[in-house]
Amino acid sequence: MGQGRARNEPLELALYSRDAGVQSGAASAVCFPRSADDVASAVRAATRHGIPYVARGSGTGLAGGATPLDDALVIVTTQMNRVIAIDTHDQLAMVEPGVLNLDLSRHTRPLGFHYAPDPSSQQACTIGGNVGTNAGGPHCLASGVTSAHVLEIEVVLPTGEIARLGSLAPDTPGYDLRGAFVGSEGTMGICTQVAVRLMPNPPEVRTLLLDFMSVEAAGATVSGLIAAGIVPAALEMMDAEITRAVEDFVGAGYPRDAAAVLLCEIDGLAGGVAYQVDAVRRIGYEHGARNVRVAANEAERQLLWKGRKSAFGAIARIAPDYYLHDAVVPRTKLVGVLESIYAIAREQQLTMMNVFHAGDGNLHPLIVFDGREPGVWDRVHAAGSQILRTCIDAGGVLSGEHGVGMEKRDLMPLQFSNDDLAAQGRLIDAFDPDGLANPRKVLPSGWRCGELNQRSAPVPEGTWI
């Protein structure tokens, strides 16, 4: 790697010691590769010296997936940010991992296409990071999360080899190693190039705001829409607290007195869109909507979405700290689980807000607090743990789009048996025999070969176990 692209100044090490999650780690060095060969050199050098390494894009992840443990080498891919090719005939784009999610759609939209996964952090997060976490977003309801959009990836495997997983042809001879890699949070290697599927821009888009006097009515509307065979492009719910917070912050035109609002987007061809907009309005009123508003123009539509996407900015005005959760429950259990979540908040005397992807049952309970208050972190952690257990008990899963990282690693046994975890351990050993690729993430300790031989650094402060 060229001069100046590997560094170990204290300021830089501190900067790269964590992602957007709550836990910090410690890096021994940071490097900024510009090519797959650079990444391979870094991986090989780290392996030679027995040093763990972790790949990182913009560091917007919330689960500690990119937080370096055990004085790892941080391999930052943000300088690999070229859009290599856009092919409108095959409807795909080849990009380097450091390309920002939103920049990709900015490139392709004028050509009639866009990249569908749109995490809330899409202005800052990278495609490489999206591949690592199998990122989602509001518009994944109709079109699927990252894995459904990744055709082929060039990766540096932990063995130092450069391999291509998947292909631009529809099927690849052998196992779906591409599928295994997407969402592996840097533990199976580092992606250095990605071919993603592009979707045609919908000719017609309509955004509706439905407001309700109860969370139950909003939840029943979600079920009603699904039951009627309507799959909106996006279907987001916000409860009373967050609706008010957002309205005070950006003035998106949300009703400040609503118990819950649904933001529903329908896209596609004009005739079908008109039909579905009518259906959403009817089903909303049937299930107790107080008002259903269709954005009259693009400016109004953008404003409605600005409200949803500013949710996390808005809460900064309420309290200095927040803890955002991510879990999925069956869509039919949404209302019951929300009631349990509010009960947990009352019990722990915490402010809880909910802004989430209702259409696919992906909850994002948001605990808002002041970390300086003595003992508050204990209550925040206790509430978080109770929320996740409630979701699992309702037949749900630990993470819908943020990943496991460090945050939920030790909760994995809630969802998986020892046999399940052992199988996952053997799979990751097949990719990473030396155990140096982002170690001690995803799986709790005890499920990988040779783990005892690794350095067992103390768990960093603030880790939620």
Next chain:
Amino acid sequence: MDLTFERIAVPIIETLRGDDARVVAHGSGTHAATANPVEFGCEEIRVPSGIVRHDPADMTVTVLAGTTCRELADVLGEHGQEVPLDPADDRATIGGVLACGLSGTRRLRLGPVRDAVLEVRVVDGNATLIKGGGPVVKNVTGYDIPRLMVGSFGTLGVIVQATLRCRPKAPSQRWYRTERDPFAVRQAMFKPTSILWNGHETSVLIEGFEQDCDDEAARGNLTEAAGNGSAWIFDARSRSHRGRISVRPTDVRATMSRLAMDSSVHCVAEVGVGTIHVSSDDVEALVRARAAAVAESGWLLRESGGPLGFDGFGDGVANSGLAGRVKSAFDPHGKLAPGRMPL
């Protein structure tokens, strides 16, 4: 009969505990000739059929692997839902379709079969019952074992149960035929469900609300209604030698030109996808078809027939070193479907 996946797994686990066990999961046998034949003397394992749970409002369904696609379609159809697996023969079992990883002809719009799988329960070669994925429509918890199982031809585990994502059946479904250039038709349309091209004429499937279908037909300048175009592919099952070519979508035209030089080969391309279904009564045809695919940087999977010694995959599997290690992780002693994949 009360059949839970745990109970079904018991005899499978027992069998796989044997040091010399060699097993192959067998469904309806509709895909039994796909890829390579298993070694002689493998014990056949049959998993029962049954819909374990269908939650219409959650749009998920859990089935035992021996359930046929027809049974599943009937149950979901009562609620206006479907899982678009679309095998050429709907007696195929869910376990078989997933293990072979063969996507249906509506892939252009509805995606590959691997994207329909939410959770799997499998018995691996270590004789343990394992779960991968989760029963909800969105999940990134843990490693993606369901996707690894899809297309693994039973070499990583015997699939016992799967949870699949359902979708509402389109209110309207229309086939059209056209002699226009299929690639131009594709570019003109928004989201066609399927564009099948046999080298002479094209069949286009449009699905959606009535109004969507009108709009799509107008975009594609489609006026002539037609019967089910998938029949071209389904009918090919009467020919003994069949294969599936996979090339980059943009290389479909060139591959079809090469295939057209062999008059004994029938071919149907999925335009926009890159799959070309080939069939012939001539035993050597698959050899020539594979050469055509390879010349365009693609490959051919044998679905049935071909000359003696004809390999199911051609040039082995991609990333064979890593694939071999993954195989060892799930089946260290090679008990599962030995011979089926070149590993």
